[in-house]
Amino acid sequence: MKFESKRGSEKAELQLTSMIDVIFLLLIFFVLTFKIAAQEGDFSIRMPIAGSGGNPDASKEPIKLRLRANADGQLSDIIVNGSLSFGNDWTKLRGFILQVTGGDAPPTPEDGPEVEIDLDYNSNYAYVIQAITAVTGQRKGDEIMRLVERIKFAAPRKAAE
Amino acid sequence: MQIRRQFETKMAEGDMTAMIDMVFQLIIFFMVLMNFAQDDQNDKVKLPSSELAKPPEASTDVPIVLNLNSDGTIYMGANVATVSSLSPLLKTEIQLLTSRNRTAKDANIIIRGDQSTPGGLVQDLIKKCQDQGFEKFALRVREEVL
Numbered sequence: 053m054k055f056e057s058k059r060g061s062e063k064a065e066l067q068l069t070s071m072i073d074v075i076f077l078l079l080i081f082f083v084l085t086f087k088i089a090a091q092e093g094d095f096s097i098r099m100p101i102a103g104s105g106g107n108p109d110a111s112k113e114p115i116k117l118r119l120r121a122n123a124d125g126q127l128s129d130i131i132v133n134g135s136l137s138f139g140n141d142w143t144k145l146r147g148f149i150l151q152v153t154g155g156d157a158p159p160t161p162e163d164g165p166e167v168e169i170d171l172d173y174n175s176n177y178a179y180v181i182q183a184i185t186a187v188t189g190q191r192k193g194d195e196i197m198r199l200v201e202r203i204k205f206a207a208p209r210k211a212a213e
Numbered sequence: 214m215q216i217r218r219q220f221e222t223k224m225a226e227g228d229m230t231a232m233i234d235m236v237f238q239l240i241i242f243f244m245v246l247m248n249f250a251q252d253d254q255n256d257k258v259k260l261p262s263s264e265l266a267k268p269p270e271a272s273t274d275v276p277i278v279l280n281l282n283s284d285g286t287i288y289m290g291a292n293v294a295t296v297s298s299l300s301p302l303l304k305t306e307i308q309l310l311t312s313r314n315r316t317a318k319d320a321n322i323i324i325r326g327d328q329s330t331p332g333g334l335v336q337d338l339i340k341k342c343q344d345q346g347f348e349k350f351a352l353r354v355r356e357e358v359l
Binding site: 068072075076078079082083085086091092093094095096097098099119121125171172173174175176177178179180181182184185188189191196205208209 | 229233236237239240243244246247260261262263264265266267268269273323326327328329330331332333334335336337339340343348349350351352353354355356
């Protein structure tokens with residue numbers, strides 16, 4: 053009886069040292085490789101190859117958005133439909149889009165107006181994204197209100213222009 | 214004598230349960246948070262940010278990620294190219310798609326452009342991909358921290 057109880061207490065004594073070693077090693081590995089990456093999202097752009105298939109609403113003219121840039125690539129002017137100039141104020145552009153869409157999202161992504169972005173070759177890509185942001189939607193708190201779903205690019209301008 | 218012996222063994226044991234619980238908890242936390250999709254990302258590319266950027270709900274079908282640096286260098290997986298030397302890489306990609314019974318039209322080209330890249334270069338890149346038959350494009354942006 054005495055022998056049995058002695059054996060029982062030995063059994064409870066587990067060798068944890070090596071396991072803890074490995075676990076700490078894993079922990080340190082994960083802590084060191086941990087990198088807080090910012091969330092990323094996509095803006096989809098449809099660029100069907102010219103001439104393939106009929107454009108469903110070729111009669112509907114897209115809203116033409118022209119981005120002009122100075123020599124450094126900084127935005128100098130936003131022009132809509134060739135005549136309306138918004139300077140470099142994105143809120144004015146969004147106001148215009150809200151006016152056109154009535155502030156409602158199109159029933160399906162295929163419907164609703166289309167925006168064609170025409171930019172100077174050297175204008176910074178960040179401005180292109182700002183333009184797409186101003187046009188595609190509006191953030192209200194946590195909700196995103198979609199405005200224009202269809203975005204395309206005009207033919208690229210040459211570097212010299 | 215017997216009582217004393219029992220007491221000694223208890224001292225040597227120590228209660229590790231709570232500590233091991235915590236450590237496992239931490240390991241699981243860091244493992245889950247680790248971003249395994251970072252292979253697509255390139256540290257040299259600083260994405261423009263947008264308040265509308267939201268992580269896609271479903272994973273993109275047949276993604277092809279192109280990292281475009283501000284000097285026009287394109288990083289495609291382990292390959293490095295420029296806009297003019299991209300075609301062979303895209304052709305390899307199309308061959309790969311064909312072997313999987315897909316076409317270039319099914320593929321999604323994800324462009325991770327640097328924010329100071331000339332916009333025209335992005336257009337050139339899109340044009341180049343269009344020439345190979347790709348139709349679906351996505352511009353990747355960073356979520357703006359409000």
